[in-house]
Structures are given as structure tokens and as C-alpha cells.
Amino acid sequence: MSNDNFMNEDLVKTKVTYPILFKRLWPYARREKTLLFLAIFAVFGGALVARMVPALIGYAIDHGVKGKDYQLFTYVAFAYLGLEILRTCFSFSNSLLFQLFGNRMLFHLREDLMNHVQRLPLQFFNKTPTGRIVTRLTNDVASLGELFTEGVITVFTQFVVICSVVIALALISWKLTLISLVMAPLFIWASFYLSNKIRTILHEQKRKLSVINAFLAENLNGIKVVQLYNRVQRNRDRFSNLSTSYRDTNMRSIYAYALMQPIMNLFNAVTITSALYFGGLMSAENSIAIGSLIAFLMNIQDFIPPLREILEKYQQFQNSLTSAERIFTLMDEHKEHELENLSSPKSVRGEIEIRDLNFRYEESLPLVLKNVNLHFRPGESIALVGRTGSGKSTFISLLQRFYDAPEKTVYIDGLAIENIAREEIRHHVGVVQQDNFIFRGTIRNNIGLGDPRVSEEQIKAACEKTGYMGLLNRTGRDLNSPVDERGANLSVGERQLIAFARILAFNPDILILDEATANIDSESEHIIQEATREITKGRTSIIIAHRLSTIEQCDRIVVLNQGNVAEVGTHQELMAAKGMYYQFASAGEKSPLIANPESAETTESKMEVAE
Ligand code: ATP
Numbered sequence: 235m236s237n238d239n240f241m242n243e244d245l246v247k248t249k250v251t252y253p254i255l256f257k258r259l260w261p262y263a264r265r266e267k268t269l270l271f272l273a274i275f276a277v278f279g280g281a282l283v284a285r286m287v288p289a290l291i292g293y294a295i296d297h298g299v300k301g302k303d304y305q306l307f308t309y310v311a312f313a314y315l316g317l318e319i320l321r322t323c324f325s326f327s328n329s330l331l332f333q334l335f336g337n338r339m340l341f342h343l344r345e346d347l348m349n350h351v352q353r354l355p356l357q358f359f360n361k362t363p364t365g366r367i368v369t370r371l372t373n374d375v376a377s378l379g380e381l382f383t384e385g386v387i388t389v390f391t392q393f394v395v396i397c398s399v400v401i402a403l404a405l406i407s408w409k410l411t412l413i414s415l416v417m418a419p420l421f422i423w424a425s426f427y428l429s430n431k432i433r434t435i436l437h438e439q440k441r442k443l444s445v446i447n448a449f450l451a452e453n454l455n456g457i458k459v460v461q462l463y464n465r466v467q468r469n470r471d472r473f474s475n476l477s478t479s480y481r482d483t484n485m486r487s488i489y490a491y492a493l494m495q496p497i498m499n500l501f502n503a504v505t506i507t508s509a510l511y512f513g514g515l516m517s518a519e520n521s522i523a524i525g526s527l528i529a530f531l532m533n534i535q536d537f538i539p540p541l542r543e544i545l546e547k548y549q550q551f552q553n554s555l556t557s558a559e560r561i562f563t564l565m566d567e568h569k570e571h572e573l574e575n576l577s578s579p580k581s582v583r584g585e586i587e588i589r590d591l592n593f594r595y596e597e598s599l600p601l602v603l604k605n606v607n608l609h610f611r612p613g614e615s616i617a618l619v620g621r622t623g624s625g626k627s628t629f630i631s632l633l634q635r636f637y638d639a640p641e642k643t644v645y646i647d648g649l650a651i652e653n654i655a656r657e658e659i660r661h662h663v664g665v666v667q668q669d670n671f672i673f674r675g676t677i678r679n680n681i682g683l684g685d686p687r688v689s690e691e692q693i694k695a696a697c698e699k700t701g702y703m704g705l706l707n708r709t710g711r712d713l714n715s716p717v718d719e720r721g722a723n724l725s726v727g728e729r730q731l732i733a734f735a736r737i738l739a740f741n742p743d744i745l746i747l748d749e750a751t752a753n754i755d756s757e758s759e760h761i762i763q764e765a766t767r768e769i770t771k772g773r774t775s776i777i778i779a780h781r782l783s784t785i786e787q788c789d790r791i792v793v794l795n796q797g798n799v800a801e802v803g804t805h806q807e808l809m810a811a812k813g814m815y816y817q818f819a820s821a822g823e824k825s826p827l828i829a830n831p832e833s834a835e836t837t838e839s840k841m842e843v844a845e
């Protein structure tokens with residue numbers, strides 16, 4: 235994938251609207267309904283109590299001061315204290331309940347998303363940089379969380395506050411309310427306009443950050459290639475470009491934010507001035523009591539701050555909509571296609587039949603496998619040979635259902651492979667790859683993978699059979715010895731042995747082996763040779779073989795040439811036929827028929843380096 239592609243994705247303006255957002259989040263919100271309703275209750279309670287304070291003060295002035303009833307102040311003081319305590323309680327429960335609610339909702343969402351992502355077809359992972367998926371699951375979910383805990387909650391709470399203020403004002407004097415707020419629509423329009431501007435900038439900011447993230451993830455994962463091919467300088471330049479452009483966007487957003495403040499202040503000044511001026515006039519005419527005017531002024535001061543908060547959150551809100559859209563897009567990615575009524579054979583004899591198989595990765599791409607017809611008997615060991623790119627790995631990916639072969643072309647034990655669930659297939663078909671993934675932990679964990687079905691005895695037996703135990707003993711280690719990330723502290727041969735032991739411990743019915751071509755010392759080679767013989771014993775095995783010694787050891791040999799089956803037969807038969815295989819075998823290890831070790835499919839060579 236190119237960087238442009240995913241920049242484009244991030245550039246797309248969000249199609250998610252608020253109704254869509256609420257509709258899609260509702261299933262998660264519904265699971266925490268009680269919390270939600272309690273929180274909403276707290277918001278209304280808080281707003282009501284807050285409006286009672288100015289009313290109380292106004293009352294004290296009109297009756298206490300003017301009526302010279304100083305006893306009243308004692309009551310008012312206690313009432314005031316009571317109201318403030320109540321307000322604090324409401325505000326505390328409001329934020330606590332909403333936070334709880336938001337967090338729980340996100341928890342459900344994240345779990346759902348992770349479950350979904352794990353079931354996506356490999357094709358999706360080929361096309362999507364890992365960095366981007368990680369961002370979806372972490373950053374985007376987090377910003378959706380902010381949208382909830384900050385955005386929705388604040389907007390809702392403050393909106394209720396504004397409504398309560400307007401009601402309180404109108405109850406005191408609707409005339410004065412109209413006069414004071416006559417300019418409000420203009421200011422509100424101006425601030426939303428500016429807010430939209432800010433939003434566009436923030437959108438760009440986020441997009442740029444995501445490009446930086448993916449760039450970093452990709453290049454740090456491929457640091458070996460970066461250093462190997464002297465890309466350090468070029469990457470540094472590119473990073474510096476990305477970083478500068480990100481900084482400039484940040485500056486623009488800072489300017490826009492700075493402008494927001496004066497607009498709000500002006501608005502505040504205009505409302506309060508008109509309330510004071512016209513309120514004063516009305517008071518002089520005795521059409522409003524002084525206490526009520528003071529209550530009015532107190533109330534109107536509460537009008538602007540919530541509006542300001544709404545505006546602030548509105549941007550965040552909009553920004554998070556993009557996150558929401560990305561999350562929803564990810565959720566809408568189609569899972570691996572599965573038929574209904576799948577069969578689940580308990581054990582598999584290991585008969586494999588391929589009938590008229592044609593396969594291409596995508597509609598637009600050429601055929602990778604062409605008219606393949608093969609039949610492997612149970613227990614047979616097959617060597618798969620062919621030039622690089624001839625379709626060997628593709629063939630075995632189909633057997634594992636990593637990609638879907640056309641229906642009724644691949645059969646295991648006479649059962650079309652699409653009728654067997656993927657998990658089931660992967661349980662029966664075990665694979666040792668060229669480049670085995672080694673996890674950080676201990677040797678034991680790497681063999682048993684923490685699967686409870688694999689007992690300690692099985693692990694030990696597997697190590698014995700592959701000869702790994704002997705190697706461990708000789709080097710003074712045991713199953714508890716630590717393994718570094720990606721097996722950095724193990725030799726290539728050892729990593730291969732761990733993979734063999736893993737396969738033996740899991741004991742699959744069909745074994746696929748992508749033979750290691752890396753240069754290993756002759757002792758390791760010997761051990762691996764032995765181990766290979768051991769693990770292929772008694773089960774159908776398909777070995778993508780590069781070494782003549784391994785190939786000869788197999789029952790039959792399949793030669794692939796540009797997706798076609800060129801030759802099938804035993805070593806003797808094919809030698810006698812004097813075809814492609816004969817040329818290879820007589821040329822020895824250096825034959826062009828066989829993938830050379832350097833071009834072998836290792837993670838590094840497959841990885842695309844971002845330009
Ligand atoms: P090697 O010996 O180098 O491992 P191979 O025989 O295993 O080669 P495959 O990996 O099966 O070759 O590739 C066969 C063809 O399919 C190649 O032309 C390759 O470009 C193409 N191909 C492989 N994987 C994909 C994919 N995920 N999407 C599209 N095309 C692919």
C-alpha cells in the first residue's frame with residue numbers, strides 16, 4: 235500500500251451525522267441504561283438547584299434588606315448553604331455517573347471492535363498498515379470516548395443550564411430578557427462560524443498526525459531494512475517534512491482559538507451592559523424590584539460560560555465524528571465469509587484433492603494458480619518446488635483458508651474446504667513457516683503457546699523428538715529459559731526447531747512446511763533434517779522444499795511453474811523424465827528453478843518500505 239492511499243482515506247470528510255452516531259452507539263449505551271438515566275436526572279437536578287440561588291438572594295434583598303427583616307438572613311444563609319451542598323452533590327454525581335457510563339460503553343465498543351478485527355480476512359491486513367489498525371483501536375476509540383465523556387455530556391449539561399437560565403430570566407422579566415439577549419443570535423452565529431473553521435483545522439491536524447504515526451510504525455518495524463538500504467537520511471527528511479507541516483497546522487489552530495476568546499468576551503460585555511442599563515431604567519420606573527434585578531444580573535452571568543463550553547466541545551465533537559466514522563468503517567469491514575451448516579470433522583485422515591483450481595487474489599489481478607489438479611493420499615509427503623513467485627505459498631494459504639479458493643476446488647478427506655470452518659481447518663492443518671513468529675517469554679510458552687490442551691508431557695516429548703532438548707541441555711538451558719522479543723536471542727536454526735516442536739506438540743493431521751532456506755550451520759541443518767523426518771512421519775505433509783536432500787526424502791514431488799503444475803512424480807520418475815526437475819536436480823542447489831535463499835519470503839523482503 236502506498237502512503238497516498240491511506241492519506242486519502244483520512245482526508246475523506248466524515249459522512250457520519252449525529253443521528254447516525256447515536257443510532258450506532260445506542261446498542262452500547264443501552265447496556266448501561268440505568269447509569270445513563272441517573273446521570274440525566276443529576277443534570278436536571280443540578281440546573282434547577284443552581285437557578286434557585288439567585289432567586290434566594292433576590293428574595294433576601296427584597297424582603298430582608300428592604301423590609302429590614304434581619305432575622306430572614308439567618309434562614310437565607312442556611313438555605314444558601316443547603317442549596318450549594320445539594321448542587322455540589324448533583325454536580326459530583328453528574329460527572330461521576332457520566333464518566334462511568336462513557337467508560338463502560340467504550341469498553342463494550344473496544345471489545346466488539348477487537349473481536350471483529352481478529353476475524354477479518356488476511357486480505358484486509360495486507361492492505362491496511364498495522365499502525366492504522368492500532369490507531370483505530372486505541373486513539374480513535376479514545377477520542378470517541380472523549381466525545382462522550384466530554385463532548386456529549388458537556389453539551390447536554392450546558393444546554394440544560396442555558397435553558398434553565400433563559401427560563402429563570404423570563405420568569406423575572408421577559409421584556410428585559412428579550413432586550414438583553416437581542417444580540418445573542420448574531421454572536422452565536424459568529425462563534426459557530428469560527429468553530430467550524432477550527433474544526434477544519436483540527437481535522438487536518440489529526441490527519442497529519444495519523445500519517446506521522448503510520449510512517450513511524452512502518453519504519454520502526456522495518457528498521458532493519460531502513461538501515462540496511464541506507465534509507466536513514468531519506469526517512470529523516472521525510473519525517474522532518476511531515477513534522478513541519480504538522481507544526482504549521484497546530485499554529486493555525488492556536489490562532490483560531492485565540493480569536494474565539496475576544497468574541498465571547500464582547501458578547502458577555504454587550505449582554506451584561508444592556509441588562510444593567512435597561513434593568514436600571516426599569517428599576518427607576520419601579521417596574522422591576524431591586525432584588526429581582528440583582529437575581530436577573532446573577533442569572534445572566536451564567537448564560538455565557540455554558541455557551542462557551544458548548545462551542546469548545548462542539549469542535550471536539552466534530553473532530554471525534556471522524557474517529558467515529560473510522561471506527562464504524564472498520565466495523566463494517568466484512569468478516570471472513572463463512573457458509574452456514576459447516577461440518578466439523580473430529581479428525582482428518584489427510585487426503586487432499588485439488589480439482590480444476592484457478593485462483594487470483596483479486597478480480598483485477600492475473601491468475602496465480604492455473605488449472606491445478608492434484609491428489610495427495612493420506613500420510614503422503616509431498617515436496618512442492620518451483621521458482622519464486624510460482625504460487626507455492628499461495629497454494630498452502632488456500633489449504634489453510636487464509637484466502638478463499640473458488641468453491642468445489644479444494645477437498646480435504648472428500649469434503650469441500652469451504653464447508654469446514656476456518657478455525658477447524660487451522661486446527662487440522664499445522665504450518666511451520668520460513669519465518670516463524672517467536673513471542674517474548676519462555677521456551678515452554680513458545681512451544682505450547684499457553685494452550686491448556688497442550689500438556690507439559692507433550693511439550694517435553696516434542697522437544698525430545700525434534701532434538702531440541704539435546705541442544706538445550708548442551709547449552710545449559712531448559713524450557714524456562716527466557717526468549718527475547720521475536721526470538722532475538724535464538725539462532726535461526728533454534729527458532730526453526732521451536733516451530734517444529736510447536737507443531738509436534740499440537741499434532742495436526744496435515745502438516746505444511748515452508749522449508750527454511752536461511753544459511754544455517756551444517757549441524758543445525760542436520761538436526762532440522764532429522765526433525766523434519768520426525769514431524770512428517772505418519773501424516774500428510776506438504777513441504778515447500780529448497781534443499782535437494784529434503785526433496786528426495788519426500789514420497790512425491792510437485793513442480794509448479796507460473797501457477798501451473800508442470801510435473802508430478804517421485805524423484806526417480808522425474809529424473810527419468812528429464813524435465814524441469816531434472817535440470818534443477820542436476821544443477822544442484824544453484825538451480826534457477828528453486829527460489830534462492832535471498833529472495834525467499836521473509837518478513838523483511840515482503841515488507842514494503844514507505845516512500
Ligand atoms: P517464493 O518461493 O518466493 O516464496 P511463491 O511460489 O511462494 O514464491 P507466492 O507467494 O505464492 O509465490 O506468489 C505467487 C504470485 O502471487 C506472485 O506473483 C505474487 O506477486 C502474487 N501474490 C502473492 N501474495 C499476494 C497477495 N496477498 N495479493 C496479491 N498478489 C499476491
Ligand code: MG
Nearest residue numbers: 626627628835
Ligand atoms: Mg513463498
